[in-house]
Amino acid sequence: MGRVIRQILTASAVIAGLFFTWELGVTLTGIPEYILPAPSAFLERFWETLPLQIEHLRITATTTLAGLALALVVGVFLALAVVYVKALKVLVLPALAAFNGIPKVAIAPLFVIWFGLGDEPKVLLAFLMGLFPVFVNAVSGLGDVEPDVLDLAKLAGGNEWRIFHKVRLMNALPHLTDAVKVAFPLALVGSVVAEFIGGNRGVGYLILSGQASLDTSLVFACLFAITLFTSAGIGAVVIVEEFALKWRASRRR
Amino acid sequence: MTDTRVPMALTVERLTKVFPTGTAIDQLSFEAPEHKFVTLVGPSGCGKSTAMRIITGLLPPTSGVIRIGGRMVDGPIADAALVFQSPVLLPWRRTVDNILFTAEMRGSDPAQYQERALNLVRLAGLNGFERSYPHELSGGMQQRVAICRALLLDPALLLMDEPFGALDILTRERMGFELQRIWMTTRNTVLFVTHSITEAVLLSDYIVVMTGRPGRKKATINVDLPRPRSTKTLEDPRFLDLAGRVRDHLEAQWVE
Ligand SMILES: Nc1ncnc2c1ncn2[C@@H]1O[C@H](COP(=O)(O)OP(=O)(O)O)[C@@H](O)[C@H]1O
Ligand SMILES: [Mg+2]
Numbered sequence: 001m002g003r004v005i006r007q008i009l010t011a012s013a014v015i016a017g018l019f020f021t022w023e024l025g026v027t028l029t030g031i032p033e034y035i036l037p038a039p040s041a042f043l044e045r046f047w048e049t050l051p052l053q054i055e056h057l058r059i060t061a062t063t064t065l066a067g068l069a070l071a072l073v074v075g076v077f078l079a080l081a082v083v084y085v086k087a088l089k090v091l092v093l094p095a096l097a098a099f100n101g102i103p104k105v106a107i108a109p110l111f112v113i114w115f116g117l118g119d120e121p122k123v124l125l126a127f128l129m130g131l132f133p134v135f136v137n138a139v140s141g142l143g144d145v146e147p148d149v150l151d152l153a154k155l156a157g158g159n160e161w162r163i164f165h166k167v168r169l170m171n172a173l174p175h176l177t178d179a180v181k182v183a184f185p186l187a188l189v190g191s192v193v194a195e196f197i198g199g200n201r202g203v204g205y206l207i208l209s210g211q212a213s214l215d216t217s218l219v220f221a222c223l224f225a226i227t228l229f230t231s232a233g234i235g236a237v238v239i240v241e242e243f244a245l246k247w248r249a250s251r252r253r
Numbered sequence: 254m255t256d257t258r259v260p261m262a263l264t265v266e267r268l269t270k271v272f273p274t275g276t277a278i279d280q281l282s283f284e285a286p287e288h289k290f291v292t293l294v295g296p297s298g299c300g301k302s303t304a305m306r307i308i309t310g311l312l313p314p315t316s317g318v319i320r321i322g323g324r325m326v327d328g329p330i331a332d333a334a335l336v337f338q339s340p341v342l343l344p345w346r347r348t349v350d351n352i353l354f355t356a357e358m359r360g361s362d363p364a365q366y367q368e369r370a371l372n373l374v375r376l377a378g379l380n381g382f383e384r385s386y387p388h389e390l391s392g393g394m395q396q397r398v399a400i401c402r403a404l405l406l407d408p409a410l411l412l413m414d415e416p417f418g419a420l421d422i423l424t425r426e427r428m429g430f431e432l433q434r435i436w437m438t439t440r441n442t443v444l445f446v447t448h449s450i451t452e453a454v455l456l457s458d459y460i461v462v463m464t465g466r467p468g469r470k471k472a473t474i475n476v477d478l479p480r481p482r483s484t485k486t487l488e489d490p491r492f493l494d495l496a497g498r499v500r501d502h503l504e505a506q507w508v509e
């Protein structure tokens with residue numbers, strides 16, 4: 001836990017230093033606010049629009065987390081299929097890899113055509129963005145168990161179910177927390193991009209309206225809000241790891 | 254060949270294993286009397302690990318018959334336990350929970366084995382490390398946990414495949430004596446594999462010397478040195494004589 005706090009403090013110090021340099025640079029060069037607002041300017045805008053920020057971030061956060069949860073469930077389920085049914089491995093792996101090659105952001109307009117301007121296309125895009133990293137990590141977490149461990153388990157009389165929940169699942173946990181750290185920001189990209197394309201709610205929409213009125217400070221204020229959200233999400237995962245995956249401490253050191 | 258008065262924990266009859274790459278084991282026969290310590294010695298690649306896997310039923314033989322406690326082996330048998338060269342502990346389990354792993358895999362209530370696990374911890378000199386994670390233990394201690402795990406269900410046959418092969422030379426020597434001490438308490442029948450002639454003679458009641466690829470039986474040597482054997486034993490002329498005989502059998506192959 002001490003390590004986590006130290007990391008947070010270090011990160012905060014780095015960001016403070018960065019903002020200070022930025023502030024100084026903008027003041028000295030006299031760049032106009034509509035091109036590049038100084039941190040003081042967009043932080044002030046953030047504060048002014050706080051209720052608005054909270055309202056829209058709540059919507060974006062909901063679709064992001066829903067998409068991420070779906071990605072976790074479906075990704076783990078697909079991984080289970082691949083790990084347990086050898087025949088599926090040759091089918092699912094290439095199919096998913098090929099699918100991952102499609103820039104999902106590019107097909108987002110299709111989702112708006114199919115599902116309208118509501119939450120569905122946002123959740124769907126967030127889900128698709130998060131699916132692949134979850135799947136890949138789950139496959140290695142559930143599948144890459146030392147063969148000697150499996151022999152030992154079988155020899156002691158272990159059946160598939162016991163081996164699954166006492167060996168494979170535990171082995172997969174750190175892979176899954178790693179997966180969430182990657183998939184979470186990706187799912188957020190999915191939600192925000194879908195908001196760009198259609199609808200009148202969410203941080204993506206707020207950014208667009210800032211752009212339309214050349215309110216650059218508002219755009220930056222939104223980016224700041226999103227960054228806070230991502231950091232909080234990743235932070236939550238790290239805290240879970242710190243408590244639930246204590247045994248992994250040595251590997252990270 | 255069989256002495257019917259001594260019950261056999263393990264009999265291996267004309268065991269042959271052919272891989273697509275060639276014959277690994279050729280007509281290997283030997284036996285391990287109950288409560289005895291039997292060691293397989295042979296050059297690398299002569300099929301010792303393969304023989305161990307076949308004996309546990311994890312790998313089918315090409316031909317031949319294995320019996321453990323009189324019962325024919327035709328699949329993984331819960332009556333045998335394995336210790337590998339690496340400890341293969343589960344990193345998320347503390348010492349006691351790693352030892353209880355075999356009980357859980359068998360489907361028993363681990364609470365029933367808690368006391369036995371703690372006794373084994375004490376026997377193996379791991380007191381104070383009951384709640385340590387594997388990464389907090391030294392290599393020698395990890396291997397002792399693996400031995401305790403293998404002994405938890407009191408197996409009819411304990412198979413150890415070069416269990417000290419990954420340890421440094423000093424730890425290895427100490428682990429040999431530790432194993433002897435543990436074994437003299439539990440007296441499970443052991444089938445041990447090693448490259449070290451010294452280790453083989455110090456630990457065994459019988460040594461089965463194997464030829465290089467394909468593995469065949471070269472000789473069986475009866476080690477009748479009194480126990481417990483100690484560093485003193487290393488200077489005993491009978492020990493030197495036995496070690497010499499094992500070496501002769503191994504070196505004879507170099508000339509062939
Ligand atoms: N699964 C396998 N497929 C093909 N060849 C194998 C396999 N396992 C072992 N072998 C071969 O069988 C021989 C014996 O191997 P092994 O039992 O590991 O020897 P040892 O343990 O005595 O060093 C080796 O030549 C090895 O290459
Ligand atoms: Mg081997």
